[in-house]
Amino acid sequence: MIRDNQPLTDTLGQFEHQTVHTVTGGVVDLDEIQSDVVDSNGLAVISEDEAQLKEYIKKAISIDSLVETFNDNAHTTLLKLLALQDNKHPLKKGGVGIAYRTDALIMHCKMEFTADENIVFDAILGTMSSFPENKVYKIEPSSFLGHSRYADDKYLYSVFRKGTKKLKERHLVFEDLGPDGEDEIVVPWFNILRYHNGKGNSKDSSAYIEFVPSDFFKDLALCSQLVHGAYGALEVTTQLQGKYTIALYWFLENKKNYKEFPNATPGVFRISIEDMKHQFSIPESYNVGDIKRRVLEPAKNSINAVEECDFTFDYELQRVNGVSAGYLFTVKAKQYITTSESKLIEEKANEELFQQLKLFLKASYIEFEDDEIKRVCKQAERLNRDAMFMMQIVLQFKRRLDDTTKEPIEDKVGYLCKMIEQGTRSSQRNRAINNPFNSFQQNEYNLDVIEDELIDN
Structure with missing residues (x-):
């Protein structure tokens, strides 16, 4: 669907802040980050910090x-640092949003960390987010x-111990x-960062990290959007x-709701190869094949396979005039499906099986109370038996009840539940017994006569 403000081109191959036309003849700057807060006239409301940053x-x-x-003054220092950022930072381009610029700084620093350091660093950020006044x-x-x-x-304790030791040198x-x-x-x-080893038999469980952030870092962290998702991430x-x-996970987590233009599909964006290399500290010597093999494909396979990750992603190489320009x-x-929705679906399926089983029993003139039918249903659900299977079991159960050559069944519910459990094995055994393959009439041939006839011919 074409949107009224959809641009006719994208930022790849363009100068920064180069304006482009929209489908309706308007002109937009795709590098400009739209403000989330506007006044009654639709103009962006600039916060005091953003105004100072602009200055x-x-x-x-x-x-x-x-x-x-x-x-x-830690906060003034942070604003000055944000103002000093070069335009190479992809998350910072086009606006003075405090969160965008702090995210760019933190993410670029995290690129230098090992996996252990990143885990501990994220734990620190998450804890600071939960207790900002501490x-x-x-x-x-x-x-x-x-x-x-x-x-x-x-x-996990080993990761925290090793990660803290490395971060102390960072x-x-x-x-x-x-x-x-x-x-x-x-x-x-x-100001302080140390790993305190636990004591006694529960050595690991009583271990902890003691951390006192510098005023500057605390201000930097709490202004970032990344810190709020660090704990659960x-x-x-x-x-x-x-x-x-x-x-790349953190980058995409930060961009999953991003819109390239108002009313655009969230989470769809372009990034140049130059910005990609800078953002993720990718060596300049890497070509698009190297980036695909060493960066994008491993990340795609890994991130998309994690069940707890709330998004999946894909990418496509973009070319401008036949030359690879970005992604x-x-x-x-x-x-x-929420827990309540899942429970509702499960309850609906259970009710359907109950009604079907009740109908099968009634049609077979087998009298069971509703509570007894529910017990049978639970056995069928536990063993993942469907309605078709249960219909066959009820027919077998009916034949057993009508068989006067055998002792009457005292515990009908228990017997039926046992049949549900053993039904497949019983039917397989019966098929093996009744298999007609070995019941054919053996033909009688005189092999000597047949051999003589073949020789004569």
Whole structure:
């Protein structure tokens, strides 16, 4: 379906903020991020932070300006850092949204982390999101066992221990800053970070991480959108392997509701090869074949296979004038059946089987109370027996009841349930016994006479 504001082209192969025409003759800037908050006239409502950020961008402040306020005002320092971001950051392009720019910074830093470091870092972010007012955080690995999908619980403790040890040696490196994108700054992100080993027999279960964030990092983290999903995302990230796969998961998680233009299909977006390489720290030497083989295909196979991930994705190489220019990503939300809906469907199926079984019994002149029929239904459901199977079992049961050569059945419900369990084996045994293959009339041939006839011919 063509939408009124659908652009006639996309951003691949275009200059940044190059305007394009829409199907109705309008002109739009596809690099501009639309504001979520507008006034009565439809104009974007700019927050105080965004206004200050715009001012810093306009002034083209330097790294020196950031250093001046680093120890005195964490939030002002963060705004200056966001203003210093170079346009190479894909998530930052086109707007002054605080969340977009902080996400770009955090995700780029996470690309340098190992898998163990990313798990611990996500646990820290998730805990900070849950308790934003805290100054000191006690992060217990045991609290994440329900979110982890490791086969062995002890492995999670090992990951937390190793990840914390590595993160203690890490600083956050912010690159490509300033008007020319050639500046960088390295900043500490914690005041205290240590792994406290547990004691006694329950050594692992009593272990914890003690973490005191720097004011700057706390402000950076709490302004990000990523932090709010970090806790639950461990269900997914603990099942992913490889830094590119984990990074792409976070990138797509952040873009699954993104719209390239108003009323566009959510989760459909394009990214240039240059932006792709920068965002995921992919070596410049990688060609499109390398990116597919080493980055995109492993990530696609891994992410789409994780049941707990609430989306799947696909991608397609895009060309401009015959030259590979970027990728079209399509992120689709999974259609989950809620617990209540699942229960309703199950109850409906159970009721249908109950009514069908009741009809079979009535047609066979077998009298059962409703409670007895329900007991039989539960046995059929437990063994995954369908209505067709139950109809055959009821017929066999009827023949057994009518067989006067055998003792009467005292526990009819129990007997019928036993037949449901053994019905397949009994029918197979009966088929084997009644198989007519060996019941044919044996032909009698005189082989000597037949041989003489063949020789004469």
